Amino acid sequence: MSRKYFKITKCPEASLATANRIIVSDKQGISDKAIINVTKNNGTSSIHSVILSSRVNLDYLGLTLVDRQWLEVPLDEQVLVSIENRSTKKLASMVLLSVEFLQKAKATKNPLNTDEMAQQFAMKHIEQPVQLHQRLVFTLTNNPTLVFTVVKISTTEGPLDMSKIDENAKVGVLFQNTEIRFEPAKASGVQLKGSAVGTESSPNVINPNWDFAQMGIGGLNDEFSDIFRRAFASRLFPSNIIADLGIKHAKGILLYGPPGTGKTLMARQIGKMLNTRKPKIVQGPEILSKMVGESEANVRALFAEAEAEERQMGANSGLHMIIMDELDAICKQRGSTNSGTGVHDTVVNQLLSKIDGVEQLNNILIIGMTNRKDMIDDALLRPGRLEIHMEISLPSEQGRVEILHIHTATMKKSGRLDPDVNIEELAALTKNFSGAEIEGLVRAAQSSSLNSYVTATSKVEINQEVYKQLKVNRGHFMHSLEHDVQPAFGSNLDDLNDYLLYGIIPWSPGISKILQEGDLYGKQAANSDRTTLVSLLLEGENFTGKTALAVKIAINSGFPFTKIITPGKLVELADMAKIRAIYKIFTDAYKSEVSCVILDGIESLIEYVPIGMRFNMSMVQTIMTLIKNLPPRGKKLMIIATTSNPNLLKDIGLRQHFTHTMTVPLVQSSTNLIEIIDTLQVFTKEETEDLKNELKDVNLRVGIKKLIDICMTAKQAGDSDTKKATFINLLNRAGGIL
Structure with missing residues (x-):
């Protein structure tokens, strides 16, 4: 047979449905080792192995419903069939198959063993061609019937020649050394385990377009490294590795520390860095409602999408991030409020049940932020919930250098930052400044620079001749440090x-x-x-x-x-x-x-x-x-x-x-007393000498603070004799002279 038209018919018996071959009549004169090319009326073609059966009429091709849907051919449609040369087909070095259940009603949540599937599939389909997007019906022992879709094929020239591999082949013939790998189909609910899980089945949690150098989180490198290690590292590995180790992904991070230290900025950058569903950002008080039960409903709504995807895709669900600012507003210690409604307590209870309740979610990451960690209910902070506690404290001097570089980078690039501005000097002068206060300092310096080019008389005018020379210099920063910006935490x-x-x-x-x-x-x-x-x-x-x-x-x-x-x-x-x-x-x-x-x-x-x-x-x-x-x-x-x-x-x-x-000693010597008087310069040299003679050999017992007060009072007296008399009188009344 060179080329001949055939009609499409149904698969004649259920036992042939999982053969994944086209069924032809045993009287057709085609060998069961043949590979045929099927060309449809629109010109597209595909290749298949055949299986012979007496229950198919001559000039008919028996196809299962899955095959007909994949090939998009209805019953009784004519197709052109020709015999292919097997020797021209390259061998498949690797085939990646996505897995889904044939009947959703019979789906199971039990993980499927990919090692068993790979072994049984290879034995059944040896020397059979597979092609990209082909759908294959397969039954694993004691499990519901599955449908595989060919996602990727890599081919080689020969069974022993792995030097020339085509990673993006469209057709390949399975042989004994073909590597079979699996991944769950999207929204299939299939869960896999074993070593044959494809790396593509674990979605890359890090956004591939993310550049860590552009994070713009100055002074928080150590904190970010700790968060990455504890919260995200486990999400970089395939789900089968995680299952083998028995790892449970971290579900929550609590960022706490003084206002303005970069908690919200870090949460935003984490949201951009991760390849997640669009993060849900909520301010704590937004959860609360005056309507009975509405606050709890708002909490449930935050988790609704994650729950739905978890039910559909199981361990292969995408990551859902919830960012909750001002967490202390809604998660106070239960029993600590006297509102009478108990709404805060029920909100905490609802949040706990969603994070770590009976039906646990493994596809969520909650980032909570607060200035008052001590106010948050303890149950929310234990392992399995918001278990990673990261203090975002005031930046160190090196951290302040990084923050200043970030906020002055644009000025430096455009030539608007005067060379006399020393970032290291500013970092040393901004002890206990938070990141937000450093940013405020830069803005204040910019305003000072702009103001130097503004003339305010009867009307406000801008000096057009010199504004092109505008630069922010050291003086502007020093002025802002002295008058405009002071740290909330620090020495007054x-x-x-x-x-x-x-x-x-x-x-x-x-x-x-x-x-x-x-x-x-x-x-x-x-x-x-x-x-x-x-x-x-x-x-x-x-x-x-x-x-x-x-x-x-x-x-x-x-x-x-x-x-x-x-x-x-x-x-x-x-x-x-x-x-x-x-x-x-x-x-x-x-x-x-x-x-x-x-x-x-x-x-x-x-x-x-x-x-x-x-x-x-x-x-x-x-x-x-x-x-x-x-x-x-x-x-x-x-x-x-x-x-x-x-x-x-x-x-x-x-x-x-x-x-x-x-x-701390008292003043007990007249010599010390005279020395103090000299230092304060209350009396003239002659008056001091007279006092020295009058108080010679006198026993004294007076505190320095009281002595200074007496000197300041005596200074207000009139002439010299009155001043001396007043001093001695006050010293005596204070008990200073024994």
Whole structure:
């Protein structure tokens, strides 16, 4: 037979339906080893193996419904058939087949063993040609009938010649060394296991067009590396490898830290980086509704698409990302609100059931963001839920360099950044700046630059002659640092300098020793690999300058975060509010790499009253706990406290928790007193000499702070004699002269 027309008929018996060959009459004169070419009326052709049967009439081709649908030929249509030369057909080195169930009603969720399928399929179809997009019916032992679709074919010139492989062949003949691989068809619900799962079956979780160099997340490289390792690395491997290891993908990430540190930016960049369904971005309060049950329905709607795809595709479902900002607004600790509706509790319950309920989803990734991790319900933070907790803290100096480079890159490229701008210098000057505050600094400097070309008289005018020379220079940045942008977390030098109006007068070797040792403790806190917490107690009588010395030591340390807690700042607060205020300062301190907290007048902070020995025990326990607790890993803290009643602190168990204790002396020598007067320049040389003679051999006992106050009061007196008399009188009334 050279070329002949045949008509299409049905497959004559069910036993031949899975042969995946065209059935011809055994009287047709065609060998069962033949390969035929079938050409349709539209000119397209395909090649097939044949199987002989007595139940097919002459000049008819028996095709299953699957074959007729694939070839798009109806019953009784005529096709042209010719015998093909088998020797011209290349051998298939690899065939990739997508798998789906023939009947959806009989689908199973049990994983299909690809190793068994590959072995049985190869034995049954040896020396049979397959072609791209061909559909093949197959029955695996004790499993529903499947339909394979040829997705990819690689061919070779001969069984032993693998040097010339065509990766994109359209036709190939199966032989004993053909590698058979499988992947689930889209929306098929098929789950596969075994070593014969094709790599194409695991969708690339990383967007192929993504450039990591363009992420624009300055100072967060370490955090991003940790997130990638824990949340995404497992998603890069084929599902069969994951099944063999018994790995469950991470379902949730919690990004927490101070405002403006880049949590939202990181979440957005992760969404762009991943090859996922379009991320759902929701602000926490958007979930809540005044309608009964509506808040829970909003939570369920976030997971609806992921659930539907999980049911259809199982382990091969695409990744669905949900980004939830302000997570603390809806996921507060259950039982912590007194609204009466309990809506927050039910929202948490609904979210927990969707993430890790009876019907667990493995195709979701939730990224939650919050400034208040402590407010979020503990059940949401355990493994299996939002299990990856990543603190996005204030950037280090190197991180600030990276952020500044990002925000000045456009200016630098266009030549608008003056060469006198030193990024490293700006990074050193922006201690405790968040990423958002650094961006604000750049904007403020740009505004300063623009403003220098604007003339505002009776009307606003722009100097058109020079605006083309516009550049942002170092002066603009310095002006913005001084006047426009201050870090929310950091040292308020104006506040601290209020305690040093007269500076530190080194009137005694004891004062110099306190400052020297204080500097030593500051270096220990900043540089020691073994010490993360240093606490110093300055004790002494009233008005000895303990607060000024504590502030001076803190400023000398150069720590980026320094805060002072004084009784005056807490006077308007209720008891619990005072505790929260102190606790917040310490938690803010932990957000900086190294920090200093000053507790001024501990006896007043704990509300000590000598009558009846009354004090606030809750405040005592709070301060004791904060003094004892080590800061979080990677953070260092120095605590400086002052007290005028060291015996009280010893009795209530506070004093022994300080690692170092120093006593601030009183002024007890007339020589020291005269030295202080000289430094303050209150009296003339003659007046000072007279005071020196009058106070010679007098026993003194006065605090430096009280002495300065007496000097400032005496300075307001009239003539010289009145000034001296006033000074001695006030000193005597203050108990300074014994």
